[in-house]
Each structure stands twice: as structure tokens, then as C-alpha cells.
Amino acid sequence: MDIDKEVDARGLNCPLPILKAKKALSEMQSGQLLKVVCTDPGSVRDFQAFAKQTGNELVEQQTADGELIHVLKRR
Secondary structure (H helix, E strand, C coil), X not given: CCCCEEEXXXXXXXXXXXXXXXXXXXXXXXXXXXXXXXXXXXXXHHHHHHHHHHCCEEEEEEEECCEEEEEXXXX
């Protein structure tokens, strides 16, 4: 998977990871991939809701070494 942009939201709590993702997505082209790395456990459902509300595709969610990784595809 070729990631076009990555946002480090470690240590930030809701709604900051979503706000950082929203800003990054606004600077991207349609079809590009954004990777967001978080430590907030609530971000899993936050990104699911964000994807539904904005029409961006939530391609992947995973946990690695205590970090939550979300990959979004710009609509």
C-alpha cells in the first residue's frame, strides 16, 4: 500500500486526531491515501464515523505496538 501522507496524532485525544486528518485530507488529491497514527483508543470508532460522514473510505484499521493506525482514501 502506497501511503501519500502520514499524520502523527500520538498522545492526542478526540477530537484532535480527526481534525488533523480532516486538514490533511483537504490538501490531498482524490484517491490518495492518508495514514493516521494515534494512541487514543476512542479513535477506532471516531474514524469509522468520520469516514461515513465525509464519504472518505476507511481502507484499514490496525493496532501495532499499542498504536492505532487508520488509513483513509480521499474521496
